[in-house]
Amino acid sequence: MNLTYFLFFICIIVCTLIITYWAAKRSKTTNRFYTAAGSLTGFQNGMAIAGDFISAASFLGIVGTIAINGYDGFLYSIGFLVSYLIVLFLIAEPVHRLGTYSLGDVICSRFPGDNMRWLMAIGAFTISILYMIPQLVASGFLLRLLLDIDYSISVVIIGGLMTIYVVFGGMVATSWVQIVKTVVLMSGTFMLSLIVFSNFNWNTADLIERVKEGTPLGGEFFLPGHLFENPVEFLSLQLALIFGTAGLPHILIRLFTVRNTLEVRRSLISSTWIIGLFYLMTLILGLGTVALLGYHTMIEADPTGNLAAPLLAKEVGGDFLLAFISAIAFTTIVAVVAGLVISATTAFSHDIYHHIIKKGKSTEKEQLRAARWTALGIGLISTLFALRLETINVTFLVSMTFIVAAASNFPVLLLTIYWRRFNQIGAISGMASGLAASLILVVLGPHIMNPDGGWIAREAVISLHNPGIIAIPIGFLGAYLGTVFSPKQSQTEAEFRRFFKKSQTGIESRGDSA
Amino acid sequence: MNGEHERIEEHREDEIDFVEVEKSSQFKSFMEGKRKFIIPMSIFFLVFYFLLPLFTSYTTFLNTPVFGDITWVWVFAFAQFVMVWVLSTIYVKRAASFDDEADQIIEDQIKQGGNS
Secondary structure, eight states: OOHHHHHHHHHHHHHHHHHHHHHHTTOOSHHHHHHGGGOBOHHHHHHHHHHHHOOHIIIIIIHHHHHHHTHHHHHHHHHHHHHHHHIIIIIHHHHHHHOSSSHHHHHHTTSOSHHHHHHHHHHHHHHHHHHHHHHHHHHHHHHHHHHOOOHHHHHHHHHHHHHHHHHHHHHHHHHHHHHHHHHHHHHHHHHHHHHHHHTTTTOHHHHHHHHHHHSTTGGGGGSSOSSOSOHHHHHHHHHHHHHHGGGOHHHHGGGGSBSSHHHHHHHHHHHHHHHHHHHHHHHHHHHHHHHHTOHHHHHHHOTTSTTHHHHHHHHHHHHHHHHHHHHHHHHHHHHHHHHHHHHHHIIIIIIIIIIIISTTOOOHHHHHHHHHHHHHHHHHHHHHHHHHTTTSOOTHHHHHHHHHIIIIIHHHHHHHHHOSSOOHHHHHHHHHHHHHHHHHHHHHSTTTBOTTTOSBOSOOSSOOSOTHHHHHHHHHHHHHHHHHHSSSOSSOHHHHHHHHHHHHHOTTOGGGOO | OHHHHHHHHHHHHHHOOHHHHHHSHHHHHHHHHHHHHHHHHHHHHHHHHHHHHHHHHHOOGGGSEEETTEEHHHHHHHHHHHHHHHHHHHHHHHHHHHHHHHHHHHHHHHHHHHHO
16 A cells, blocks of 8 residues: 555544544433434535435446446436435425434334334344445455455454444534535545546547447447346336435434424435536546546456446546545445444434333433444444455345335335324334335345355346335335224324324424424 | 423423314415425426336437437436426425414414413
8 A cells, every 4th residue: 555545544534533533522412422413504414414325336336337338327326316306305304303313213203112113123223234234345345456455454444433433423423424525525526527528628529429439339328228138127226216215214314413394405405416416427437437448448457347436537647546536435435334333323222222121211321321332333243244244245235225215114104104094003014014025025036046156046036136116015015904904093083183293394393493 | 401392392282282273274274285285296206207217218219319419318317407406496495485384383373272
């Protein structure tokens, strides 16, 4: 590892640790630990949401996918962006009004009870862990490729950092690490995009010509139809992307970190601008890679295309720019995994420990201690898992997370907020069937059952890599049937009225909005 | 501070008759306005979004050029970005007026609750 790389990485690590130190002094209450006491402004939270959402898979993966597949790679990223309209229009404000720290709070404000809370906590916990493990594994490979350091050392560094941020700094540190990440990520990709354009004297037509020369697809590069053979597969993936965000616990708990619904809306509008501009820039970087390096150079370095952005940086800016882009990728990873640690921690220490085991009676001090120990435990265990998984391909877990979120959390949240007849049995059966359906369908699908190299070496029962198109309706159906066939309405009209008014107007929770 | 806040909430809950709130024409028109805004908008953006992958998967007519080398698939794709930004701006604008209405409802109901 040469000195440039070393300096960039030390700089990032020191900066984030200073943030954590500063945040640790302010994380003395549970409110601060879980939600930064609602102290973020809308714009800051918008940056943090973008920082939570844009994973290394987005940054490196989408640039590579565009460089390999052209138009379809770009279309892939649009689903991530449009999913924020669902969050903004249907989910965000009710979630903010109803919950305090976790998604369990939101659902249990209508359907109180240990069973419901267990299920919500398990759902949030599973989603966060399933999403975190592949990120950690990918980060190990990435650092090894970029810096030539050992896989296990990279995993331990990233796992250690995310644990330190959350254990000591809670949500305050996590938020600010994510904000810093968004700032460096956006400025880095912006700079790289400008450099790409300047290489073609700011002439887009020249860039397009060179792309056509650089890719084996030729002019076809700019037309759809290269990423997926099967249109149903593509639609199924889009469904999971669109509805998945509105069920991701680590994104939704960020809605508690602002003061009122006005700031919630400001958060989301800022994040849609940041995420949208980011995906437009990944398009430029994808085109730039093909135009300046050519398809074959990129594939030789890494057949998955994940190294497209770093290679482009090296081509146009030498070692210095490559070091900068690598540092950005590193920051991107630690910010995302820290967000996942705090979301899994909240599900465990707030929902399971505080509400279920201690019946909501543990003291402030006990809760805070439980939260810190939980974060430490989650950080350690996930790091150990990631270390063991070096040789196993776990990237499919990322798309699976979106399917699980879209098939279990999303239907239950939507129906809890809007459907008058919905009841607790429906909510439980919806969660359970969505969760089970997505897990079973993935196991029966080609990720696991594959004659060459699958965990089960047989022909897949379900041919879809992304079974969202089946799993999401099953989640909704489970919720509907559970409600219709449950013996008696377990909730009175008056209770729903009270809940509905609270979710729509914030009546009785208005104390926070002045 | 949190404890204090919860106490205020409980205090308010006692005062508000939720059945009354729901029956009030004020609340009904508030919900009606919200519904008329959110449902058509949500249907619109879902349809607008899914038309793009449906068209690119099952048809090729979007592959024809609009001007020069730019084809309709690119125009439609960029239109998605514009749609997201425009709709979220409209939502934020509209929601501010919903907030005012909601505040008004809460204020009125608390006053009434005090009188009865």
